[in-house]
Amino acid sequence: MRWSQTFIPTMKEVPAEAEVPSHQLMLRSGLIRQLMAGSYTWLPLGYRSVRKVSEIVREEMDRAGAIEMFMPALQPIELFERTGRRDAFGNVLFNFEARRGDRQLHFALGPTHEEVITDLISRHISTYRQLPITLYQIQTKFRNEERPRFGVLRTSEFLMKDAYSFSSTVEQLNEAYDAMYNAYCRIFERCGLKYLPVEAESGPIGGDASHEFMVPAGNGEDFVVNCPACGYAANQERAEIGCPPNSTPTTEASAEPQIVDTPDAGSIDAVSTMLGRSPQEFIKTLIYLADEKPLAVLLRGDHTANEGKIRRAAHVASLELADADTILQVTGAPVGFAGPVGIKCPIIVDHHAAAVTSAVTGANAADQHLVGVVPGVHFDVGQTFDLRNAEAGDPCPRCQSDLQIVHGIEVGHVFKLGTKYSVSLDATFVDREEKSHPIIMGCYGIGVTRVVASIVETCHDENGIVWPLNAAPYTVHIIPLNVSDEEVMQTANQIYEQLNEAGIDVLLDDRDQRPGFKFKDADLIGLPLRITIGGRGLQEGITEVRWRAETDVHKVPVAETVQFVRQQISAAQG
RNA sequence: CGGGCUAUAGCGCAGCCUGGCUAGCGCGCUUGACUGGGGGUCAAGAGGUCGUGGGUUCGAAUCCCGCUAGCCCGACCA
Numbered sequence: 001m002r003w004s005q006t007f008i009p010t011m012k013e014v015p016a017e018a019e020v021p022s023h024q025l026m027l028r029s030g031l032i033r034q035l036m037a038g039s040y041t042w043l044p045l046g047y048r049s050v051r052k053v054s055e056i057v058r059e060e061m062d063r064a065g066a067i068e069m070f071m072p073a074l075q076p077i078e079l080f081e082r083t084g085r086r087d088a089f090g091n092v093l094f095n096f097e098a099r100r101g102d103r104q105l106h107f108a109l110g111p112t113h114e115e116v117i118t119d120l121i122s123r124h125i126s127t128y129r130q131l132p133i134t135l136y137q138i139q140t141k142f143r144n145e146e147r148p149r150f151g152v153l154r155t156s157e158f159l160m161k162d163a164y165s166f167s168s169t170v171e172q173l174n175e176a177y178d179a180m181y182n183a184y185c186r187i188f189e190r191c192g193l194k195y196l197p198v199e200a201e202s203g204p205i206g207g208d209a210s211h212e213f214m215v216p217a218g219n220g221e222d223f224v225v226n227c228p229a230c231g232y233a234a235n236q237e238r239a240e241i242g243c244p245p246n247s248t249p250t251t252e253a254s255a256e257p258q259i260v261d262t263p264d265a266g267s268i269d270a271v272s273t274m275l276g277r278s279p280q281e282f283i284k285t286l287i288y289l290a291d292e293k294p295l296a297v298l299l300r301g302d303h304t305a306n307e308g309k310i311r312r313a314a315h316v317a318s319l320e321l322a323d324a325d326t327i328l329q330v331t332g333a334p335v336g337f338a339g340p341v342g343i344k345c346p347i348i349v350d351h352h353a354a355a356v357t358s359a360v361t362g363a364n365a366a367d368q369h370l371v372g373v374v375p376g377v378h379f380d381v382g383q384t385f386d387l388r389n390a391e392a393g394d395p396c397p398r399c400q401s402d403l404q405i406v407h408g409i410e411v412g413h414v415f416k417l418g419t420k421y422s423v424s425l426d427a428t429f430v431d432r433e434e435k436s437h438p439i440i441m442g443c444y445g446i447g448v449t450r451v452v453a454s455i456v457e458t459c460h461d462e463n464g465i466v467w468p469l470n471a472a473p474y475t476v477h478i479i480p481l482n483v484s485d486e487e488v489m490q491t492a493n494q495i496y497e498q499l500n501e502a503g504i505d506v507l508l509d510d511r512d513q514r515p516g517f518k519f520k521d522a523d524l525i526g527l528p529l530r531i532t533i534g535g536r537g538l539q540e541g542i543t544e545v546r547w548r549a550e551t552d553v554h555k556v557p558v559a560e561t562v563q564f565v566r567q568q569i570s571a572a573q574g
Numbered sequence: 575c576g577g578g579c580u581a582u583a584g585c586g587c588a589g590c591c592u593g594g595c596u597a598g599c600g601c602g603c604u605u606g607a608c609u610g611g612g613g614g615u616c617a618a619g620a621g622g623u624c625g626u627g628g629g630u631u632c633g634a635a636u637c638c639c640g641c642u643a644g645c646c647c648g649a650c651c652a
Contacts, residue, residue: 012601012613013586017645037644088652091575112652146575146650154651221651415652443652482610516612523612534611544611 001474003509008045009033010521020219022457023151025465029525031456031473038148038156042449045525048473048505049452050159054138056190056470057161057446064183066134066163071116073140077106079115083424094142094156109142114421114443117164121439122427128168131429131439134176136163138448150219152453153409159449165442166422168429173440177416180444184213184412191451192468194458196408198224199234200415201308209416213446214408215454224408225390229401234390237308239403241386242395244355257341257370257378259363266336268301271369275360278302283359283373285338287327287345290316294330294345296338298353301360303388313385314348337362339370340379349375350387409454410447417441465526466549469572474507476565477527481515481534491558492533495543498562504569523548528572529565 008030017034018024026032031046042050058068077095080086086093086108094109110116117135125131141160148155165176181197188195193215200210212235214224225239226232234240265271268279282301287294288310297310311319324335330345331338339362340347353359359373375381392405419438422428427439452471459466469475476499480492489510496508507527509518515534522530532544543561545554545568556564 009584011585015585016580016587019646034644083652085652090650092651114652143651147648149646420652484610514610514612514614516610516614519612521613532611536611 001507003507003511006044006507008525009043010524012520018151020150020153020457021460022153022219022453025456025460025524026151026453029465031452032152034151038145038154040152040155045473046452049455049467049471050449052471052473053191053448053451054159054161057138057187057448060183060187060190061136061161061163063186064134064179066136066180066183068137069135070137070139071110071113071120073110073142075108075110075116077108079119079425080108083115083421085115092143092145094144110139111141111143112160112443112445113137113139113162114164114417114441115425118421118425118427118441121166122422122425125166125427125439126429128429128431131166131168132172132176134163134165134180134442136161136444150221150453152449153219153457154221155449158447161446161448163444165444166427167440167442168431168437170440173416173442177414177442177444180414180442181211184414184444184446187446188213188215188411188451191455191471192459193411193451193455195411196224196226196233196406198226198408199238200413201235201238211414212410213412213414215411215458216406217409217454217457218407219457220407220409222408222410223389224406225403226406227396227399227401227403230396230399232396232398232403236389236405237306239390240397241351241388241390241403242397242400243351244395255372257361257372257374259365259368260371261367262337262369263367265367265369266334271360272301275369275371277360277371281356281358281360283340283353283356283361283375285331285340285343285347285362287322287330287338288319289322289326290314290319292318294322294326296330296340296343296345296347297387298340298347298349299388300350300352300356303350303352303391306387306389309385309387310348313387331362331364333362333364333366333368337364337366337368339364339373340375341370341373343379347379348387349381349384351384352388354381354384409450409457411451411454412444412446414444415442417443460526463520464524467526467528469528469569472505472528473525474505474527475569476504476506476529476531477522477525478506478508478531478533479515479518479522480508480510481518481532483510483512485535487538488533488535491538491543495531495533495558495561499565502562502566504566529568531561531565 010030011028014024015027018027030043032040034040097104097106138161142157145156167173196214197211198214200212223236225234225236262271262274265274268282272279279301284299284301286297286305307319327335342364354375360369360371361373363370390403394403396403422438428436429439430436455471456465478492478496480488482488496506499506526548528548530546537544541557542555543558545556
C-alpha cells in the first residue's frame with residue numbers, strides 16, 4: 001500500500017480526552033477515531049491489525065478442532081428471559097422494541113451467544129453420537145457498559161471470538177477445555193503479548209473450572225494475584241490466601257479490654273490516627289445481611305472483604321452490607337463502632353483477624369472503642385476462614401512465599417459452564433441406554449479488539465507503537481527520503497513490488513515530506529521493519545534496514561534488500 | 575448510578591474572573607519559492623452557529639438558569 005493512497009491520519013499532539021497510552025497512541029497513529037463514548041471507528045491501519053489478530057484466532061481455533069459459524073447479533077429477548085439472564089445482565093443488555101406490522105417485537109443485541117447457540121443445538125443435536133462438538137464465531141458484541149473508558153479497552157461494542165463446546169461427558173468437556181486453553185496460549189504468543197493465565201471463579205462445576213488470560217499492564221482494570229516462587233496465579237476475587245503462622249493467644253494478655261473515647265471517629269483511618277495505632281492492630285467488624293439475617297464479619301483493620309468468599313464460607317446465597325438500623329440493633333451503636341465483644345449476632349472470623357494478639361475494636365457504643373481485645377479470650381472465635389481479598393505480601397496458598405499483585409487486562413476467558421444453559425433451554429442428548437441428559441457445555445471468549453488495544457498498551461516506547469511482527473498492520477515500512485529523486489523512487493518502487501510479490505505486507509511512504517517528518521510518523525505507527533532509501537545510501541549502493549524494536553541499522557546492498565528482509569522476517573517468525 | 579471537571583478552527587490551547595469595536599495563539603491545512611537523513615525556512619491565504627436552548631443587558635465567548643455531549647474518580651462489569 002502506498003501511504004498517499006490510503007487513509008492514515010496521524011497526529012503530532014495528544015488529544016485531550018485520551019489518558020492511557022494505548023488510547024493516545026491509537027488516536028495519534030491513525031488506528032481509531034471515536035464516534036461517541038464507547039464506540040470507535042477502526043480506520044484502515046487499525047482494522048488491518050484487527051484482521052491480523054482475527055486470522056490468528058481463526059487459525060488456532062481451526063487447529064484445535066473448533067468449527068466456525070456466524071450468529072445474529074439481533075436476538076429475541078425471550079431467549080434471555082428463559083435463561084434468567086435478562087435480569088442478570090440488567091442494564092448491560094441492550095434491548096429495545098420495534099414495530100413489525102401490527103406486532104410489537106422485543107429485541108436484544110447479543111452481549112454473548114450462549115442462548116442463541118444452545119437454542120440451536122437443542123434443536124439439532126439429540127444423541128451422544130453427535131457429541132462432542134465445539135463451535136465458534138468472530139462477531140461484534142454489544143454491552144451497555146455503565147462507563148466505557150480507556151479508549152478501545154472498554155467499549156460498548158467490540159469484536160469478540162466466542163466458542164462453545166458441547167459434550168456428553170465431563171471427560172469430553174475437559175478435553176475441549178484443555179484444547180481451548182492451549183489454543184489461547186498459542187494465540188497470545190503469536191500476537192506477541194505477554195500474558196498470564198489465572199484461576200478465575202469456579203462456577204457450578206467447581207475446582208479448576210475457569211481461567212482468565214490476563215495481560216499485565218499498569219492500567220489494567222483487573223487485579224491479578226500471583227506467586228513468583230511457584231507460579232500460582234488467580235484473579236483477586238478468586239485468589240486464596242495461605243494461613244498465617246499459628247499464633248497462640250497469650251494468656252497474659254487476658255486482662256479486660258479498656259474502653260477509650262473516640263468521638264466522631266468511625267473509620268479505621270480516623271481511629272488509628274486518633275489513637276496512634278496502625279490499622280494492622282485493628283479488628284474491623286462488618287455487619288452484613290446474609291440471606292436477610294445479620295452476620296458480623298471480622299477482618300484485620302487493613303484488609304478488605306471478599307464477598308464471594310464470605311458467601312461461600314457462610315453458606316448463604318445473598319450477601320449485602322447491613323443498613324444503619326440493623327447495625328444499631330445488633331451493636332447498639334451507630335455505624336462505625338461495631339465490635340465483636342458483646343455483639344448480638346453470629347460472627348465469622350478471618351484467619352488474619354484471629355491472629356491479631358491485642359486488638360483495637362469497636363465498643364458497640366457510640367464514640368467508643370476497645371483496646372486490648374484478644375481473640376478467643378474476649379470473644380469466641382471458633383473456626384477461622386479466608387474472607388478477604390489477597391494483598392501483596394500475603395502468603396501464597398501453595399508455597400507460603402509472598403504473593404504479588406499486578407494489574408491486568410483480561411483478554412480471554414475459558415469457562416466450564418456445565419448444564420446451566422442446556423437445562424434452561426432444554427438442550428439434551430440421549431446416551432447408549434436411551435437415557436436423556438442435559439448437554440455439558442463450556443464457553444471460551446477472546447476480546448479481539450481488546451487484544452489489539454492490549455498490544456498497543458504494552459508494546460510502545462516514547463516515540464510510538466512497537467508492533468509485534470504478527471499483529472502489525474503492515475510488516476515492512478519503506479521510506480524513500482526524497483520522492484523527487486528518480487533513483488530513490490525507482491529503487492523504492494522496485495523493492496516495494498518485489499516484497500508485495502513475495503506476499504509481505506508493505507507500506508510505502510510515498511508522500512512528499514521531509515525525512516524527519518516521515519521518520520517521526522514511522523516511529524509513531526511502529527511497523528516492525530523499516531527500509532530507508534536515500535540518495536546518501538544509494539551512492540554506496542545500499543539501503544538501510546532496521547527493526548522498530550532495535551537500534552542497529554543493517555546496511556544492505558540494494559539488490560539484496562528483498563532477500564535480506566525476507567530472511568529477517570522468517571528468522572523472527574521462528 | 576453517585577461525585578468532580580470540561581465544551582472557543584481539524585488537533586492542542588488562551589480569552590471568561592472584571593461584558594464592549596474585527597475572537598486570538600501554536601500545530602495542521604492551501605498556494606508559491608527555497609529546501610531535502612529526525613516533525614525545515616520564508617511569503618501569501620483559507621478555515622469559527624464560541625456545544626445547545628432560554629434569560630439578564632444598550633451590548634454576552636464572557637454573567638444567570640436549563641439541556642446535551644465528552645472526560646476523570648467511584649459503584650457496576652454472566
